[in-house]
Each structure stands twice: as C-alpha cells, then as structure tokens.
Amino acid sequence: MRIVNILRTLTALALLAALTLPATAQTLDKVSFGTNWVAQAEHGGFFQAVADGTYKKYGLDVTIVPGGPNVNNRILMISGKIDFFMSANSLQTFDAVANNIPTVAVASMFQKDPQVLLAHPEANVKKLEDLKPLTLFVSKEGIVSYFQWLKSEYGFDENKVKPYTFNPQPFLADKKSAMQGYVSSEPFSVEKAGGFKPTIVLIADYGFNSYSTLIETRRELAETKPDLVQRFVDASAIGWYNYIYGDNAAANALIKQMNPEMTDELLAFSVAKMKEYGIVDSGDTLKDGIGAMSDARMASFFDKMVKAGVVKRDIDYRKGYTLRFVNKGVGVNLRPKN
Secondary structure, three states, X not given: OHHHHHHHHHHHHHHHHHHHXXXXXXXXXXXXXXXXXXXXXXXXXXXXXXXXXXXXXXXXXXXXXXXXXXXXXHHHHHOOXXXXXXXXXXXXHHHHHHOOOOEXXXXXXXXXXXXXXXXXXXXXXXXXXXXXXXXXXXXXHHHOOHHHHHHHHHOOOHHHEEEOOOOOHHHHHOOOEEEEEEOOOHHHHHHHHHOOOOEEEEHHHHOOOOOEEEEEEEHHHHHHOHHHHHHHHHHHHHHHHHHHHOOOHHHXXXXXXXXXXXXXXXXXXXXXXXXXXXXXXXXXXXXXXXXXXXXXXXXXXXHHHHHOOOOOOOOOHHHHEOOOOOOOOOOHHHOOOO
C-alpha cells in the first residue's frame, strides 16, 4: 500500500508540475513574424517579447524575420512561408480586400501613424496649415496616400511637391521647405546633419487616423488556430508595454545584432518620441490595451480615404480586419501609474 501511495503522490506531483511550469522547448509553437523594414526601435515591442521570454511564457518560439529594401515579407506571409507580418498602416488592410488577398489585421501596435512633416524653425510653422506655402518633399508612396488626404482635407497643392528620396540634404538646403519622415527617426537625423531641431507636425494629430504597425496574418490561420493568434497578439502587446516603459536593454541588443548600423542614441530617441506623441499607448489603449482597434475608427479612416480618392467606396473594408483578438485590456497593469 505504501508503494501505491508513493506512486499516486508522484503522479499527482508530475501532473501539478505540468500544469504550473512554463512551457518547455518541446511544447512551444514555432512562429515566424516578418517586419516591414530593418530592425529598429519601431519594432521594439516584438524584440522585447523575444528577449525577456514573454513569447515563451505564452507557449511560442518566435523568429523575427527582418524586412528591408530587397525583402517582401508580406508576400512570404501570404504564401505561407511565415505566419505573421507587420503591415505599415490601414491602407494595406484596405488594399488586401480590394485585391482579394486572404489576409486579416488582428491588432494595431501603433494607435497613431508616426508620419510627420518636418520644417525649419525659421519657417515659423505652428500648425499643419502653416506648411501649405512651403515646398514639400514627399515620397512617391506618400503622394498616393497621405498627401491625397492633405489635398482633400486641407487644400494642399501638389504643385508644391518635390520628390523625396530619403535624403535630407535638399530639405536642409532650403529653409522654405518641409520634409516627410517618421517622428521616431527623421527628426534625429535632421538634427545630427543640420545642427538644429526641426519643427515636427504629426499628421495623425490633425485627423489622419490610420492605424499603424498592424499585425497581419492569413485569414485561414486566424480561423483554424485562433488560440495561437491570440497568444501572439497578447504576448506582443505585453512586449510593447515592457519595451516603452521597462528595461529594454536586451531588446535593443537584439535590434543592434540584426541591424549593426543602429545606435543606442537613436534607439533612446525613438522610444522617447513614441512615448511623447502617444504613438503606441494613447486613446483607446488606455482602457482596452495596446493593440486596440475599433469599428468606428476603421470606418472613419475608410471614409476619409474614399473622399480623398485613395480607395474605392465599393470594397467591403470590414473583411480586412477583426476585433476578435484585441480590446481585452491585456497588459494595462504594466503601464506606470504616474
């Protein structure tokens, strides 16, 4: 009887251990996540979740596949080579529906699109409308997207636009010009190259309410493995809380490992600007958690893009995203109280 009791006790302890111990390497689900550019602070929350073991706690073995000028991770995701993709903004969600691409956005890590226009201090720009008389350096992607909204909503003139080739020198040489960029990067490079702090105009603060840095996956994966998708979304949200509010040294080390050109100074600048402008954590996330999305916000942005002639009214944009995996308040307790 004593032997039987010992065996029962050992069995019970083994069962308890299986239920309470973190997932082991043998039980982790392998997941691949493709970014849309080289490793940088704007991807920091995902690297954080790898570095601090958050993904592992959620039963995931995540490989981050960096993007770049010659890498199309979205195609790899659509073809099943990788599981998730970091899309730039809501326009890609609408584009997927328009072209019958079977993808779905399952979370938005950025509540604000980080797109900005930078001006010289001498231009005395106080608000978005003050940019209208200036020469604007805008990329070809920007011309067919946010600039069409600037035209329809604020009356900007396309004749004032010159091509932006991701080289700040033409802007630096012309004090009556403005240049596009991301709030978390280009102001830093302009200050370093030009020796002055540029005026920053974040167009999201003037009504360009696209989501940004969305997590996309194939519709088939979201439907057949919802638990996997949920765990990836939740762990990514926690990663972002820890990256912007906690100790992000290990995540930054991973970023620099994948992108040797990245510097500690730029990483620190990027995190500070994302916090200052509420890029990651603001608006709906204050209650619903990082990653939050809403039908009302999607409908509003869709209507603005239709008015601007960027997308067609007849597409069913609602097929391009789902709220199934967000708005659950995951990680809100990690936000500093003060």
